Amino acid sequence: MSAKTMLASLCIIATNVFAQPSSPSVQRSEPFPEPTSGANRLLFMPDGNTLFFNFTPRKGIEVTVYNPNHQVSATTRSSIRSWSNWRMYTSQLRGLYAINGQAVVFLEQQIHLKPALYRLVFDAHSGALLSDTLVARLSRPNLLNHHVVSSNPEEIPSFVIKKDPDSDFYGIAMTNMGTRNAAKRIRVLHFSPHHTLLNDAFFEVPDNHLKYIDVADMHVNADSAVFLATFAYNNGVFYTRNSRIIIGKLQPGHRSFQTSVLEHTANMQVQNAALQYNRQDGHIYLLTTVQSRTTEEKPIMRTNLINRFALLMNVINPDNLTVKNHYFVRHNLLDTYAQQHLQYKYPYYGEIQDFRLNPDGSVQLLMEETDVTTRTIYDSTLLHFKTPTTNTITHLGGIGLVKLGADGKELDGYAIAKDQRAEAFINTFALNKRNQSGWTFRAADNWMNLSGFCSYDFFSADGRDYVIYNDYPSNKENTSERYRSQKTVYQMSRTNTVCAVYDGHQINKTWLYGEPAAGESRFTQMEMIARKPDGKSFATMMIERKEGHKQAYIVWVTL
Template sequence: MKYLKCLFLLAILSAVFSAATGQVPVVSLSADFNVPDDGWDKLLQLRNGNTCYLNFSRKSGLIVTMYNSKHELTAVDTTAARLWKADDLESSELDGIFEINGQPVIFIQQLVKNLPVLYRLVLDPVSGKLQQEDKLGELPSVQHRSVLVDDNLASHDFFVEKDPRSDHYAIAAFTGTPIQKNDSLRTRITVTHYGPQHAVLNKGLFYLADTAYNYFSYINMAVSGDRIYLSTVGFNTKKETGNNVSRVLFSVLSPDSATFSHQLLNTGREPGNVSGAVQYLPALDQVRLLLHIPGQQTDGNSGSEIFQFSASTGKLRKHANLVFPELDRNAQTNLGYQQPFKGTPQRWRTNEDGSSVLLLENLSFFKQGNSQVNKFHTNFGDLGIAMLDSSGRENNTVAISKYQVVTGICEPFQLQRRVKSEWVFRNKIAALNTNTYMSYDFVQIPNASFVLFNDYLQYLETGGAERTRKPLKYPVDANFVCYRFYNGKMDRLFLFGTPETTKGYACLMGAADYDASSKVYATILISRKGLERKANIAWIQF
């Protein structure tokens, strides 16, 4: 009996200890490897338990490294593509990297004699070797005059979105060149629907039968198995005879149709520079569209609104403006704000019950230097997170101070795009390609939440006495921090060790991949000790 009693007490103590420490992330590291060359990096945690590491390098092309479920290195392969030119990364643009049918699939554009050409690369999920390569389409030359009216730019690009539930995906091809006399308005925009085996299921034409609008700016797209939902801004130049007031459109391609059905949305003032996200909620038979219109952002208006549609009919059910009074109070109390928190939406994650999480970030822009290429810069300022109920009202909020700077202009919803690895090679100077280190990420598990980002830790230099906060500009100054929100408290964790003046730990935020089912966040860790630097894959178990 004493033995059983002892076991019982040990079980209780073990449970208490687990409850107290279970919210502390546990880190596993791969074997060391060299710090990646300038380019782009992406991790995929595959359903077979393997982790696929894609390194797009200016020097070496595409290198694929595979790790098994025990985090052991199993294969390394340099992709020998026939169509896509791996040695011309500077003219390439990533449109998405997904797991489709259990395989890593890369959608990548490349300029070929000034024509944007889209390729699809399918990799083996065990060896990482290239299994299939296809040319999916091309657009007219980029050497044309851009069509820009009232901050609305006619899209001239490919866009790829995947259904996370069924592995169906869609590719939208937008032609945004000025309309010529003999051009067909019906074929300037096409959307192709693919199944998990990469077979074409449908191809839809996107146009308005009454030609009310002739130019369109892409906002976002969602795929729900057999249907495609697309949001755009329609507008005209002074040459067209249609409507002279731009409008947001919500459009649906049904499986039995070769053309989209459309409805015009009422967004108040004439919309310009619109961004947004489309999300499909099958349990509620809903599609939701979150729009952000900067021109409508005032002290009493966040500039963001949500539209709810029937997934089966595409008809509008409900529309509401988003307001964040709790986030405003949080920023005033914890960050010393005197005005409302005017963050820009960076990512919107919806849950099956209609609740959602909106990641916001204060963005500001400035010019510095005389270079035409590198004179524009973006400040990534304080972050705000709003956890919303199914009606769009705040349940909880997070506000944290941070300060980062990158070269180039950052547009809204860049985290939404970064998750699927949309990326454009911009700077030939490696030191300026710091975007993958910047901004932040957010992980939620039962009873705890975590905010992750690289920070410039001033106290390493000044003991915290610096009055004016310095921005994080360069990777060498970056240190990865994890803010944990647990039991009503916030604390800061250093998951890889406490940074010091001579050593630090930074993560490639752009390379990260979070598996919600296993609660594992995979990223690339860059460690420095003195002048020595090394890299590891880091699997963080939340």
Template sequence: MVLVSHALSAQFKMIAESTVFEEPEKGFSKILQMKNGYTMFFHITVKDGIDVKLYDEKHKPKAAKHLAPSYGKLKGGSVEGIFEINGDAILMISEFDGRVPTLFRLIVDGKTGELKDTKQVAELHKLGITSGYAMAFGGVPMPDFFVRKDPKSDHYAIAMFNSFESDRNRRIEILYFGPDNKEISHAFYASPEGKYKYMEYLDMAVIGNKSVSILANGFNTRASGGNEKELLLANLDAGAKDVSLTKLDFTKDMVITGGIVRYNPVTKKIVMLASAAKGRRSNQITPFLAIIDPFAKKLEMNDEIYPRQALQKSAEVFGEKRAFWGTPQNLYINNDGSFSVVYEEITNIVRNSGNYTSLSVRLTNVAIANYSIIGTEMGSYFIPKSHYIVGQNLSPFYLSMRDGMGQKLEGGNQFKSFAYLDGTKKSYVLFNDVEENRESSKKGKLTTIQGVSDCDAYFFNISGSDVMPERQFVFGKPESRKEHNLALFTISDYDREKNTLVTLKLENDRGDKGVKVVWMQPE
């Protein structure tokens, strides 16, 4: 372990870095900073189990473990959540076993890295032979599991979305857990008065030991008896067996394409972001911001939102036809109750050639808008970028869904995204890019990142007065053009109380690659 005291740049100070180890290129990964000061690095594969690297409060190696869960090898899985509960790490891992979606909960000891328990906690209906066709061509959503943890306590919840359930009142099921990992509430999110044939889960917020607020979209289609639609917020209180519904008077003439909710502990209100369109196939998305009192069951605010300063700056640099058009992707609550909304331009691309379909996505410019405690926009920032990801399409609010999940490692795609760091004093946007985009972006031109071998890690200070802030090297300027230092920001963990960012640094010096866990302190 090498301790470093000098500042790498004006805003990021290196605290420590681990020794070099082989880069994980397949499976899933995530870093956790534990409350006891330890750091855990996870690498999860579907066939070979789980590798854990544990570092103590002085950032020295404590243990390296290989875990072999009792579920054995996964045929195909995903890491739905990794977070700390009662001093241990919780891993929520899903798989399709014989076409049955199943969710396992693993408890890993936060002091030793040993596996303490593996338990199946949820299971959905077995998918029929025609299910793939229904999802591909019939518009039926994929059955799935969703996990959210309360950032202020050790309470968490699991939402089970059973899209092929014939009973419309049993398609969304909520499990609510306490710090002892025991269930404290369990209920179905029923269609109000059986009115809607389709119930679509959107997001949820866990409010300590009080309740879980679940956002869902209820709708009918012409084929199912009409075009009625409604955005619904339900509360599942601790100990309750039923949810209480709040019908939100929200965009009656539009279709909800996505939404997220966050609990604001300062105001004791729910802040909701939603995207809406004139039709389900429309590419013209309108973002909305709402504030909801979950206890009084009242919608207090509902407005369209746009990052106005960012839009103006992008039009000035790139021209009116290429002005910023991104939609919200995530929401961050600040310590004083104000909040920030992260926007990004996303273009999903589907190419069909005979029997072959290819997927890709362009992740381009980013904007950050700051809002007061009552939802008034206080200004915004514009950050140009262009990343191209192969083999994926991304859904609305993908960045929010990625929070707390394990990052999939595939073809270097994990390096092509960005992270938002809501710091104690300042906030930052971080991503990997090529140096030539430093000057060309100011002229409205960008090199799109496909391979990342020539990239370095950059940060953008979005707390100043410059609407389009300058970039700076996270790890300092490389000594030669052949030397590059990337960061796997998508698996990073930031502890706001300790003001410590932990990420994975990839050093690429003339083709020699290796990674380190690094601890840094933003200004």
């Protein structure tokens, strides 16, 4: 072999070596006992600290502060002054943000059957509770005034809180279900980073024939505007009638919303939505699900054999609220991949869980198969009374990832076989709302609810997709992609966290926390994942099981 040939061969080998994706970097905290009650969250602070929140009905709120070197610098336990700690179980998380250098938690609580929103401010260095303030209280809900638009009949949030991703301004949208007056149903507050009220306005429906209105989603653009998407409709016997999507903008100095009716959504039964602002092209992207029976578009999603949905993307000019483009999503490449690799007999029908706007103008759709069932069990007593107990179970199946171009056409699509069982209702856009709205609060009556460990998360870094989820070792080591070969995950404590890497051609699966020994498990609490702005770094809680003994760690991961 000549010197030139040998040199060329060495260059090729070196190129192949350096082209291989590096393993994710994982740093652990010191171990601590696994939290088996309450709810947990993580929050990155601008100064490099990481705050670990443990919300419990007995001990109040415990905050552990990790410094930039991932060492514990403080631990503080606080009690809420506005209401008793035992009421924590009935509260709902509505937001957790770093605002003005402090950690701010928004909790919704029922006070005398009236929805109330509290703002809790914590010191970023000590973790101490600095203040808890009642922000708003609404009238007692009258469910006769409400027709449930969401596909989850239990999910009717009274408060929606959104913070601008690029600043510390935030907004609060309140839905008063105690009134029949549509003009007084939705109220929006716009706040500065110092919690100063900048604006306060009701969202009025421009069409007087539409009697009902609900919040779909919201975006805050610093101090310049609050954008609100809403569902407006009338009640039918079995479904909504004369429905429309109405989008509005609230600007400083204006006491009312500028509104626009999306006429192309007329009479569509739109059920769920997620809104994002694209800073690359300066437009608003509103993604909505549509009942297939109210449109001629072919359904691409379903939650059971009856409920089938199409997926509609709306691209809106934020200046005048006109629709620049709208299109129904089609994912033929995903269908083909699922049929060829996972051996599906039918198209992929997973429902939308989130979407991401990429710097190159493309749109990434995150989908997941769901099948929601309910089961009622009657417990007989010695007095022959039967007490009904209803359990909701969601089967979470295959993961579907779709990339769309700026024109809405599918550029790529692939699927990953997965089969999990969660004893909870997993709603549409669950990944979009999981970290900031609602929580899995483990207590005596639902300690088996481990849905916070289910589903998956998605990251994109250095031209590769990273999909994170918990699975049995036998499923990961199974060389067949066939979906029927997957063993259903019932015991989360027997799983390990999979990191599936897609490079545009093939999928390679590794263990995120290293190769487990026989009988060992290391799994992630998915709902606790906190992201850094770089898009490829996150923190979460990892549970490690060895010889039947479990310990928890906070882990910091860089992909």
